[in-house]
Amino acid sequence: RKEVEQDPGPFNVPEGATVAFNCTYSNSASQSFFWYRQDCRKEPKLLMSVYSSGNEDGRFTAQLNRASQYISLLIRDSKLSDSATYLCVVTLNTGGFKTIFGAGTRLFVKA
Amino acid sequence: DADVTQTPRNRITKTGKRIMLECSQTKGHDRMYWYRQDPGLGLRLIYYSFDVKDINKGEISDGYSVSRQAQAKFSLSLESAIPNQTALYFCATSAGGAYNEQFFGPGTRLTVL
Numbered sequence: 001r002k003e004v005e006q007d008p009g010p011f012n013v014p015e016g017a018t019v020a021f022n023c024t025y026s027n028s029a030s031q032s033f034f035w036y037r038q039d040c041r042k043e044p045k046l047l048m049s050v051y052s053s054g055n056e057d058g059r060f061t062a063q064l065n066r067a068s069q070y071i072s073l074l075i076r077d078s079k080l081s082d083s084a085t086y087l088c089v090v091t092l093n094t095g096g097f098k099t100i101f102g103a104g105t106r107l108f109v110k111a
Numbered sequence: 112d113a114d115v116t117q118t119p120r121n122r123i124t125k126t127g128k129r130i131m132l133e134c135s136q137t138k139g140h141d142r143m144y145w146y147r148q149d150p151g152l153g154l155r156l157i158y159y160s161f162d163v164k165d166i167n168k169g170e171i172s173d174g175y176s177v178s179r180q181a182q183a184k185f186s187l188s189l190e191s192a193i194p195n196q197t198a199l200y201f202c203a204t205s206a207g208g209a210y211n212e213q214f215f216g217p218g219t220r221l222t223v224l
Contacts, residue, residue: 004153008151032211034212041199041218042217042218043201043215043216043217043218044154044201044213044215045215046212046213049212087153087154096167097159097161097167098156098169098170099144099156099213101146101153101154101155102153103151103152103153104153
């Protein structure tokens with residue numbers, strides 16, 4: 001089982017749609033959680049950190065469910081510019097530092 | 112100017128050659144990382160360094176070595192390149208702390224023939 005799993009997609013949605021991605025992680029000692037965005041052939045960039053209480057940044061909402069070991073990302077009112085790959089990232093520091101990236105979920109927003 | 116730079120951006124080499132990828136940062140961060148990205152696998156951590164005197168192996172360090180020449184510089188070497196090291200390599204930096212955003216360089220596309 002992969003340590004961080006994401007549905008690879010692709011998710012194809014029309015502009016204005018709401019889309020949600022989930023990510024599951026296997027290590028209950030995981031400490032920090034993030035969503036990164038990666039455009040084709042570009043470097044990943046932080047979209048948002050995911051806090052225990054959940055957090056919102058404009059059209060983006062991230063939530064953490066420690067009991068079920070998953071995090072989610074909700075994008076409302078999708079824009080063409082939201083087309084990218086979304087990476088779920090988990091860090092832990094037990095017996096050494098680890099940053100684990102999911103393989104990513106591809107999103108295509110079409111006009 | 113970019114905060115995290117990588118050189119070269121693209122490199123084609125042959126099996127058995129020694130290759131060095133370089134990373135420089137102007138963010139003043141202590142922590143630096145090297146990752147490789149392969150299709151369908153996500154980024155995997157090769158080595159990381161939390162300060163100039165600290166070097167740690169990541170998930171997939173075999174066949175790689177690193178040098179932290181200064182706070183701002185972290186290089187990755189492939190001592191004897193092999194074709195399955197063909198990948199996209201990213202350097203990243205971060206400050207300390209639990210919620211430490213990592214800032215990535217633009218990547219180096221390496222092809223080993």
